[in-house]
């Protein structure tokens with residue numbers, strides 16, 4: 001089997017799947033050419049992520065990684081969500097095949113992009129260094 | 143929970159062995175274990191079996207038994223054909239090879255190796271319909287062209303090339319011609335005489351034979367270059383004690399396939415056309431490759447806004463075993479080179495689905511697939527940011 005049982009569980013039964021009409025922040029990363037795009041919606045109250053939703057275009061591990069990431073940040077303070085690492089997502093998923101690790105990086109970046117959107121919308125100052133994105137995709141387009 | 147029925151529609155990847163092939167192999171695994179190079183009776187029993195198998199395969203391909211070389215499969219046969227032709231060309235100072243952009247990697251990667259050795263390679267355009275144009279081939283042939291290599295039928299989009307015209311052009315211009323017929327043999331009529339081919343590659347596991355065995359046909363008088371040196375097997379051109387069980391299984395499978403070619407093709411064509419008709423109602427979908435010049439069992443479609451691997455996994459959950467040319471399934475970062483070569487944008491090529499049939503599939507299975515695929519596509523679109531953008535008019539539909 002290509003994927004762990006945990007990955008297949010999150011792929012088959014994604015948590016927090018869907019869009020959000022009244023989101024306080026939205027983050028989207030990835031590109032169609034590379035074959036994966038994640039969009040994460042946040043509902044934030046008193047600096048706590050009270051609700052989170054996602055939609056993803058991509059392979060099994062992309063869908064599972066976004067599902068897991070949303071589960072890991074739900075109910076957490078925004079500052080804590082910012083600390084979510086791709087490694088933590090991979091561990092929670094009980095591993096990803098080496099050539100699928102970029103999916104977990106994308107999940108981390110999707111969360112960061114949503115938080116950045118929240119900060120921008122609310123005029124909250126932040127350290128720009130924290131939101132630097134690495135190249136997640138090497139398909140030659142950028 | 144009731145046991146789910148398995149629907150195997152990935153026959154271009156590999157096929158289930160036929161009972162005839164299994165039956166032909168078993169005695170040579172259990173009883174007749176001799177080495178055909180041995181002079182004693184046990185060895186000679188094996189040697190006789192190989193002679194018979196070679197004659198049977200030659201009859202199916204319309205050539206002589208002396209023109210059949212057993213290999214470990216399609217890849218080895220392609221490698222040996224190209225490297226042999228290149229050696230012949232090099233001796234004459236001809237170092238230009240023409241092939242197509244949609245060949246199997248067994249051909250493309252061997253050509254890449256030859257390029258590193260100083261050969262020049264021209265890849266013909268396969269156009270949007272996945273078909274090579276003979277006039278473009280004729281125009282590409284140069285005085286220093288030693289070889290033309292064009293696949294008989296494509297493994298992804300199923301398009302059948304105008305092989306006889308290509309063979310005629312090569313003959314007229316005095317250029318050697320190789321055809322990778324791995325997806326064609328046993329499915330559509332293949333005659334090396336009609337194709338006027340100098341080399342042809344086939345692989346047993348694509349027509350209900352065993353894996354790891356194939357044939358290189360090389361026209362009489364053409365000197366082959368060894369890939370494997372050693373004993374004198376295959377008239378000194380491919381060393382190694384013969385895989386007799388596999389050879390026997392291949393011969394039996396090929397005979398059965400050739401005996402039932404027309405009836406099997408008609409059955410598959412009916413199922414193929416029903417599938418294409420039934421799945422084409424999915425909005426923003428497209429059929430890849432020419433509709434007519436197409437393998438009887440090949441369906442290849444793209445669905446906009448979704449990714450192929452997740453499609454395959456969800457279909458697998460519904461008992462449907464298929465394949466895709468998406469990057470995630472090709473094991474590289476790019477989607478299938480074939481889909482890109484026929485002009486599909488990356489994002490569309492990621493959403494491809496190949497269903498490759500065998501005569502053992504049923505119309506009932508096709509109806510199940512026609513119900514299942516639209517459900518999965520609709521679900522994946524509902525959770526796809528690309529699809530949302532397309533629906534909201536933020537992006538334009540490509541197909």
Ligand SMILES: Cc1ncc(COP(=O)(O)O)c(C=O)c1O
Pocket residue numbers: 154155214215216217218220246248293295296297322324325345346354355356
């Ligand atoms: C067109 C084509 N050529 C070559 C091959 C390689 O054959 P084999 O798997 O026997 O090495 C395949 C099989 O995938 C094929 O489809």
